Amino acid sequence: MNKKQLIMEKSIELFANQGIKKTSVQQITEYCGISKGAFYLSFKSKDELILAIIDHFMQQITADIDHVVRTNHTKDILYQIFHKIFKAFLQHRDLAKFLMIEQNHSLNKELLTRMQYYHKIADKTFLEMLERIYGESINEIKYDLIYAIKGLINGYADIVIFNNGKLDLDLIATSLVEKVDILAKNITTPFITLETGEMFQDFLIEEISKEKLISMIDTSLKEIEESIEKESLVTLKQHLIEPSYNRAIINGLIENIRNHPDCKWLSYLLRRYIR
Amino acid sequence: MNKKQLIMEKSIELFANQGIKKTSVQQITEYCGISKGAFYLSFKSKDELILAIIDHFMQQITADIDHVVRTNHTKDILYQIFHKIFKAFLQHRDLAKFLMIEQNHSLNKELLTRMQYYHKIADKTFLEMLERIYGESINEIKYDLIYAIKGLINGYADIVIFNNGKLDLDLIATSLVEKVDILAKNITTPFITLETGEMFQDFLIEEISKEKLISMIDTSLKEIEESIEKESLVTLKQHLIEPSYNRAIINGLIENIRNHPDCKWLSYLLRRYIR
DNA sequence: TATACTAATGACTGTTCAGTCAGTTTGTCA
DNA sequence: TGACAAACTGACTGAACAGTCATTAGTATA
Incomplete structure (x- = not known):
C-alpha cells in the first residue's frame, strides 16, 4: 500500500483513541511497522499529517455532497444528502470521532482558514439545494435554515459516531428531512435574516487556476x-x-x-x- | 483577588486564544504576575486547572437552567432557558470559545465522565421542561426533541461566540423557541424513539452524600x-x-x-x- | 559483477515544559 | 522585637518528543 495512506489510516486510529497530543510520531511509526525516518519521507511534519487527514475527509464529503446536489432534481436531494453524510460518518467513524473530538482550530491559523473554506463551500451547496427544493418561498429564512440544518447534523452526528450499535441510516435521513421540511414551511421569525446572512457569508470562493x-x-x-x-x-x-x-x-x-x-x-x- | 480565581480567569483568556497545548504554565504565571511555584499552591497540576475551569462553567449554567425550569411555570420557560444560555455564552465568550475549540474528551477519561455527567443532568432538565410545556402530546418524540434542541443550540452558539458584533439575545431566543415549538407540534417520524431513548440515557444521576x-x-x-x-x-x-x-x-x-x-x-x- | 541510485533506518540532538524544592519574603501574634 | 508560620519565588530536574542525518539495505542499470 501507498506509505502515505498507510500512515494516515493508522494515525487516524491512534488520534481517535488517544488524541493528537498523546500520540507521538514514534508511536505512529511503530504502529505502522516503519521507521521514524520513513515518516518524514512522507510528511514534512506532524502538523502536515494532521492537515492532510482533515483535507482528505473534507474533500471526500464536499465532493460527494456536490455530486448529489448536481445530479438530483427532485425533493429527494435532502434525503440523499443526509444519507450520504451519515453514511460517511459511519464508514469513517474513527476519522469523524477525531474531527469531533479535536476541533483543532487552536492548532494553527492554517487549519482555521482551511475549515472556514470547506464550511463556505458547504454553505453554498446547501443554499443551492434549498433554493432548488423550495424556490422563492423560503427566501426570507434561507440563511437561518442553513444554520438549523448544520446544527441538526451536528447533534445527530454525536449519536451516530459515539454509539456503537448498528443504526438505521434510512430512518435518520427520513427523520431529518421531515424536520427540515417542517421548519422550512413554518418558520416566521428567523434569527439570521437576509441582510445579516449575506454579511456573514461572503461567497467568494477563490477560483482555482x-x-x-x-x-x-x-x-x-x-x-x-x-x-x-x-x-x-x-x-x-x-x-x-x-x-x-x-x-x-x-x-x-x-x-x-x-x-x-x-x-x-x-x-x-x-x-x-x-x- | 482570590489567587485561584485570578489564575482561572487569566488562563481562560490564554487557552481561548492559543489553545491548551500551546499555553505553558510558565506563560500563565507570567500573565498573572505570580511565580510558577505559586501556581502549584493553587492547583496540583495543569490538568486540575483545566478540570476546574470546565467544572466552574458547567456548574454555573446547569444551576441557572435548573433554576429557570424550577421557578417558571408558563410556556415562557423555553424562552428563558435559551436567553439564559446564550447570555452566558456571550458574557463568558472566552470560556465558551475555549470549550468549543477544545472538546477535550481526549485529554483524559476523567473529563469525559465529567462531561457526560453534566450532559445527563441537562438532558433530564430539558426532558422535565418539555413535559411541563407540552404534556403527554410529545411523549413519542421527546427524546428526539432533546437532540434537536441541543443541535440547534450548538449551531447558533457558533454564531454567538465567533461573531464579535452585538447580538439580539431576545431575537435569538424567540427564534429558537419558534423552531422548537414548530418541531414539537409537527414531528411524526422521530429518529430516537421511546425505547432507544431510554436505552441511550439511563437517568441514574448518583445522589450526593x-x-x-x-x-x-x-x-x-x-x-x-x-x-x-x-x-x-x-x-x-x-x-x-x-x-x-x-x-x-x-x-x-x-x-x-x-x-x-x-x-x-x-x-x-x-x-x-x-x- | 560493479556501479549508481533510492528507500529506509534508528541513534542522536536540541528544545520544551510540567513539576519540585531550598531558600526568601511577608504577616501575625506574644 | 523576635519567633514562627504561611505565602511565595524561580532556578533546576528529568522526561517527553519532534525532527535530523550518517549509515545501511535494496534495486535497477551498464
Whole structure:
C-alpha cells in the first residue's frame, strides 16, 4: 500500500483513541511497522499529517455532497444528502470521532482558514439545494435554515459516531428531512435574516487556476494505476491546455475519475472550473 | 483577588486564544504576575486547572437552567432557558470559545465522565421542561426533541461566540423557541424513539452524600465574606446535621446563597438533596 | 559483477515544559 | 522585637518528543 495512506489510516486510529497530543510520531511509526525516518519521507511534519487527514475527509464529503446536489432534481436531494453524510460518518467513524473530538482550530491559523473554506463551500451547496427544493418561498429564512440544518447534523452526528450499535441510516435521513421540511414551511421569525446572512457569508470562493489543476493531474497520474482513469486524466489535461472536446465528453471523462478515491477532489475542482 | 480565581480567569483568556497545548504554565504565571511555584499552591497540576475551569462553567449554567425550569411555570420557560444560555455564552465568550475549540474528551477519561455527567443532568432538565410545556402530546418524540434542541443550540452558539458584533439575545431566543415549538407540534417520524431513548440515557444521576455537602459548605464558608450568605450557610449546615426547619425556611436560605458565584453549585446540590 | 541510485533506518540532538524544592519574603501574634 | 508560620519565588530536574542525518539495505542499470 501507498506509505502515505498507510500512515494516515493508522494515525487516524491512534488520534481517535488517544488524541493528537498523546500520540507521538514514534508511536505512529511503530504502529505502522516503519521507521521514524520513513515518516518524514512522507510528511514534512506532524502538523502536515494532521492537515492532510482533515483535507482528505473534507474533500471526500464536499465532493460527494456536490455530486448529489448536481445530479438530483427532485425533493429527494435532502434525503440523499443526509444519507450520504451519515453514511460517511459511519464508514469513517474513527476519522469523524477525531474531527469531533479535536476541533483543532487552536492548532494553527492554517487549519482555521482551511475549515472556514470547506464550511463556505458547504454553505453554498446547501443554499443551492434549498433554493432548488423550495424556490422563492423560503427566501426570507434561507440563511437561518442553513444554520438549523448544520446544527441538526451536528447533534445527530454525536449519536451516530459515539454509539456503537448498528443504526438505521434510512430512518435518520427520513427523520431529518421531515424536520427540515417542517421548519422550512413554518418558520416566521428567523434569527439570521437576509441582510445579516449575506454579511456573514461572503461567497467568494477563490477560483482555482489552470496551472494548479494541471499540476494536480500530474500528481494523480503518478499515484494511480487504473488505465481508464489514467487515460481520462491525460485527455482532460490535453483539453485544459487546448480545449478540444464538447461538454458531454468532458462530463463523461470527469465522471470516469469521480469514484477513484484519489481523484474525487480533483474531479470536483475540474467540474467547477469547466462550468 | 482570590489567587485561584485570578489564575482561572487569566488562563481562560490564554487557552481561548492559543489553545491548551500551546499555553505553558510558565506563560500563565507570567500573565498573572505570580511565580510558577505559586501556581502549584493553587492547583496540583495543569490538568486540575483545566478540570476546574470546565467544572466552574458547567456548574454555573446547569444551576441557572435548573433554576429557570424550577421557578417558571408558563410556556415562557423555553424562552428563558435559551436567553439564559446564550447570555452566558456571550458574557463568558472566552470560556465558551475555549470549550468549543477544545472538546477535550481526549485529554483524559476523567473529563469525559465529567462531561457526560453534566450532559445527563441537562438532558433530564430539558426532558422535565418539555413535559411541563407540552404534556403527554410529545411523549413519542421527546427524546428526539432533546437532540434537536441541543443541535440547534450548538449551531447558533457558533454564531454567538465567533461573531464579535452585538447580538439580539431576545431575537435569538424567540427564534429558537419558534423552531422548537414548530418541531414539537409537527414531528411524526422521530429518529430516537421511546425505547432507544431510554436505552441511550439511563437517568441514574448518583445522589450526593450528606457528608460531602457538609464539607462543601465548610469550604465555601472559608472563602466568602458576605454575612448573610455566611449565616445562611451555617444555618443550612446545622439543619443538615439535625433537621429543624420547615421547607419554606430552607428554601429561603438556599435562595440567599443562590446568586453568590461561589455557592451556585452548592445551592443546586442542596436543593436536589432536600427534595 | 560493479556501479549508481533510492528507500529506509534508528541513534542522536536540541528544545520544551510540567513539576519540585531550598531558600526568601511577608504577616501575625506574644 | 523576635519567633514562627504561611505565602511565595524561580532556578533546576528529568522526561517527553519532534525532527535530523550518517549509515545501511535494496534495486535497477551498464
